[in-house]
Amino acid sequence: MRGKNGVIEVDFHHYSVEDALRTVESIINYVRMNSDYVSCNFITGKGRIQRELFNMLKDIYELEPVVPMANSGVVMVDVY
Secondary structure, three states, X not given: OEOHHHOEXXXXXXXXXXXXXXXXXXXXXXXXXXXXXXXXXXXXOOOHHHHHHHHHHHHOOOOOOEOOOOOOOEEEEEEO
């Protein structure tokens, strides 16, 4: 799950929407209980998983997700 430079990176291709959201919830809960701050890159593609994940991060967890122009199939977020 850990990628380069200590960033958590997860590829959600071939996941169901529900499984992807559950996985991200687990990561956020783990980080908030055990760390101060972690950067995450969630590889989602440009479909429903990305939309649902982006909204969940913003609305439920009050985080600031970003979809970078250089790779619009990724959601980047700092979890704190």
